[in-house]
Amino acid sequence: MNEKKYTANGNSFILFDITDTSLTSNEKKELVIKKCQDRDGALFVETKDGMYFMEYYNKDGSKAPFCGNGARAFLFYLIKEKKANVDKFLTESGIVSGKILNEKILIKMPNPLVARKINVENFSGYLLTVGVPHFVTFVDDIEHIDVKNIGKKIRNKLDANVNFVEKISKNEIKVRTFERGVEDETLSCGSGVTASAIVLNESKVKVHTRGGILHIYTLNDGFYLEGDVENV
Numbered sequence: 001m002n003e004k005k006y007t008a009n010g011n012s013f014i015l016f017d018i019t020d021t022s023l024t025s026n027e028k029k030e031l032v033i034k035k036c037q038d039r040d041g042a043l044f045v046e047t048k049d050g051m052y053f054m055e056y057y058n059k060d061g062s063k064a065p066f067c068g069n070g071a072r073a074f075l076f077y078l079i080k081e082k083k084a085n086v087d088k089f090l091t092e093s094g095i096v097s098g099k100i101l102n103e104k105i106l107i108k109m110p111n112p113l114v115a116r117k118i119n120v121e122n123f124s125g126y127l128l129t130v131g132v133p134h135f136v137t138f139v140d141d142i143e144h145i146d147v148k149n150i151g152k153k154i155r156n157k158l159d160a161n162v163n164f165v166e167k168i169s170k171n172e173i174k175v176r177t178f179e180r181g182v183e184d185e186t187l188s189c190g191s192g193v194t195a196s197a198i199v200l201n202e203s204k205v206k207v208h209t210r211g212g213i214l215h216i217y218t219l220n221d222g223f224y225l226e227g228d229v230e231n232v
């Protein structure tokens with residue numbers, strides 16, 4: 001079983017290539033809890049219906065149907081390590097297409113499910129799903145938000161990831177995310193910054209996260225997430 005460590009704009013993963021073996025769900029969960037203490041989650045490389053299949057676990061052993069930064073790391077592994085000539089793979093949120101362009105990894109994100117406006121813990125925002133559920137709320141001074149404690153309260157009420165967003169300009173934002181299943185703030189969250197850009201509703205959005213800069217592009221067929229991946 002090949003094991004690799006990746007970070008994608010600071011979102012940290014261990015990848016387990018189990019295409020030459022098989023593990024039960026419990027065995028995967030135990031492996032994740034044991035090996036992911038200093039990571040945000042784990043990516044399992046499998047094959048299904050003639051395609052590579054990405055199964056995602058958060059560090060606490062909970063499964064999630066999608067991970068945007070993880071999907072970028074997964075595609076990086078397929079192309080750079082497995083030397084697979086692929087531009088798409090399967091996830092529990094459907095087929096994900098993508099490519100490596102100028103050392104950046106670009107993927108098409110799952111189509112969002114309807115956003116609804118809600119108020120929770122005195123924060124007004126939108127609840128929408130981009131592979132996984134996200135609450136997005138705009139704030140004035142993001143660096144002074146108690147992401148860990150307020151994020152935890154909102155996460156528990158909604159069973160969703162929580163994104164605090166500060167608008168810098170028409171199409172530039174800062175995002176800080178409390179991630180479900182990590183149960184803490186992460187340096188970036190791909191589906192979270194995509195959900196935030198969808199709420200901003202601009203065609204090209206530059207997103208500053210603590211883990212670096214990500215871009216989200218809105219094209220005719222959907223939303224594309226672009227950023228770095230490193231072998232660390």
Ligand SMILES: N[C@@H](CCC[C@H](N)C(=O)O)C(=O)O
Pocket residue numbers: 011041058063064066067068069070132133161179180181182188189190191192
């Ligand atoms: N960091 C991921 C999101 C991973 C899943 C999330 N923690 C959940 O359980 O919903 C991303 O980059 O999208």
